[in-house]
Amino acid sequence: MAGNSFNITSHISGGKVISGVVSGGQIIQGDYHNYANLSEPKTKSTEEKVDCYPLNTDPKGHMLIIANEKYQNGNHNPGALVDRKKVETLGETLNYDVESSHKNLTSEQIRQELKNFVEKLETEPHVDSAIVFVLSHGTADAIIGTDGVGVKRQEFFDAFKPDKCGALTGKPKLIFFDACRGHKCDPGAAIKEKSAGQQERAADSETDGPYTPDERAAALAKSEIEKAVDETATQEKVAETKGSRPSSPAPQFSAMSDMLIVDATAMDYYAYGTKSGSYFIDAVYEIFKLKYETKSIDEMLHMVHEHVLKKMHGGKMGDGTYALEGTNYSSSLRKKFMFCPPTTD
Template sequence: NRSFSKASGPTQYIFHEEDMNFVDAPTISRVFDEKTMYRNFSSPRGMCLIINNEHFEQMPTRNGTKADKDNLTNLFRCMGYTVICKDNLTGRGMLLTIRDFAKHESHGDSAILVILSHGEENVIIGVDDIPISTHEIYDLLNAANAPRLANKPKIVFVQASRGERRDNGFPVLDSVDGVPAFLRRGWDNRDGPLFNFLGCVRPQVQQVWRKKPSQADILIAYATTAQYVSWRNSARGSWFIQAVCEVFSTHAKDMDVVELLTEVNKKVACGFQTSQGSNILKQMPEMTSRLLKKFYFWPEARNSAV
């Protein structure tokens, strides 16, 4: 029963465009700061590759993963990405597909990679039950192997277990209405101007060559922490992807990706649980960021352009 929620869920929910909160072009132009934010204006914003592994030779079928794929496809299309879906890839097939994606000639200002599969610690498992190192996968996206993506943000979502451990959670004394006041308030002045804290004009200087780490500009969002399972409902899909779609559709217009994923962490940690006998089981997502600036998706309505 690894990586699968026993609880029978409601009817499958699929994300649609009317669920998306958009931002207008003048707002993007007003808040954008080249020194602190990545550019993400291209139309399309970039390419999104979704690898969806459902049927394996020996391992259990990943029931509910089609809901994840459909929801993410609609979400990233609404956010302006060209979405490519590949189903049931072997270990080698995943590597070749990601390599070709990384070298594609049609990349925009950013790139998205989503992997929906079985996994263990530091590996993703192909439908032939062959494990592939996550480090090998991420290296395909670095500036050395994907020069067209150099200096551009690459966001990776990994919906897979990372081990066999199960999180039993711990008891907490909650606030009266279940959500502390400081979490309800959100962020102050979110719609206000973004200031340059240096307060000075960049001087004209001679350009010189410098080095930058080839591993920079990548963020990896994991469904769960190392060594732990992740959970999936057979109708609604995985907890993590459900939370991503809900949070991103609501807040991608004004939150950067780190803020968004922090909200996803909270939603999965506080809003989902399943049971194994008398045990209540929980899940904690995790992100690893190598970004050097803030990254905003800035989903625009189709009739709006920067």
């Protein structure tokens, strides 16, 4: 979604999906379903009733960091180790254990460290959350190891499903990808207001032309979680048919519940950086460090998006073209996430 001063979000909550374009905290385009009051100002009484995830453990959670800078084929990722240090420092500020921090891993080493991290969550004293940062080369659906071989993004999500990581069932899992998702440069575009006639025609039409890159990014972000949920439901149905499903109460959480997936860039586009680090990680570091005590994760991610756009404004590439980068995320968080949730007293 790079280039426009808005953010695409896709949220799954209570079995209903809401997705659309968000600007300044207001949904200005999208499918509202039964959430029409989301853009209304919150009253004091509403704020007091907000249900936040509790983060009562010390540390609040464990953090996995994978930073790939040196590649065997010479296609290096400069700045990744600078970003790794920033993320480690941020994790310590947020009171997260950052001992699971690794650099320059092959595809199999990535899989192994992901497995080790889940075992850590399962065997050490339980914590209330987990965060993963992946700083690497990537494609639309994979993270590239230093050997040039991809690890599917889905493998990261699968690792935290209840059957693999029961210790975090019902608890927040935040996954940040700072990696390219394609080979396009986003030149940026201005938001154009539709005339009344255009708005009326769009409302009467089932489809308003083909997907724009931003609309496609929103659809893909939403479907990434939905696809994983559907796959799990299919597996459970097969198991039930074979008679191998154990007798137990109905599950309270879906396979992909309580997960936030954040990308530095939209589908099909480059993620940018320099020898001193990426624009995305720099924004996360600066915004989270200043705002984590008072702002929710959604509020901070909106700030991150704007920060990156302003940082790259007018950024001229080597071939003389201009490019922007816009973050996007998908969420199945059931509650509000704050690193310092208000007390319930």
